[in-house]
Amino acid sequence: MTLKTQFFAAGAALALMTAPAAFAQDAGVGATMSGDAAASATTAAPAAGAFTDTQVEGFAEAMADVQSLNEEFGPRVTAETDATAQATLQQEMNARMTAAVEESGLTAQEYNQIAAAAQTDSELRARIGQAMQADAGASADASAEVEATESDPEM
Secondary structure, eight states: OOHHHHHHHHHHHHHHHHHHHHIIIIITTTTTOOHHHHHHHHHTOOOGGGSOHHHHHHHHHHHHHHHHHHHHHHHHHHHOOSHHHHHHHHHHHHHHHHHHHHHTTOOHHHHHHHHHHHHHOHHHHHHHHHHHHHHHHHHHHHHHHHHHHHHOTTO
16 A cells, blocks of 8 residues: 555545534434434444445545535634524535535435444445545546646647
8 A cells, every 4th residue: 555545545534533423413414314313323333334335435425525515614603603693504514515415326314324334344434435535536537637638729
């Protein structure tokens, strides 16, 4: 494993420890699950093998979006002193996180189940890390292709 791959895997593991939990807590999966249902989904999280490659890939894609939204909205929500404005920002963040998860092909419940299972399952974390790395590689390839096209008009 190269140093770059190890660094990426470490970053993915760190992201797994923060972003999914933030979505589960902040969004509360409010639009789709009650607190009691979310708690039972967390405690009864399936094993890594229970998730398909498509689900893991969707989770990796959604996790990147959820983390980005958390980084964008989190400080704004925390800094807001007006309770009504803070609640409005929180609702917008939750709605956008839920939309990001659903756009990845998962339900909020599935996302939270994978996040909960990843907290204790190193095999699942590795699968998620690989999916994130593949997605990052595909994004880098697409960016390089666009840059090459823009710099060379003959392409």
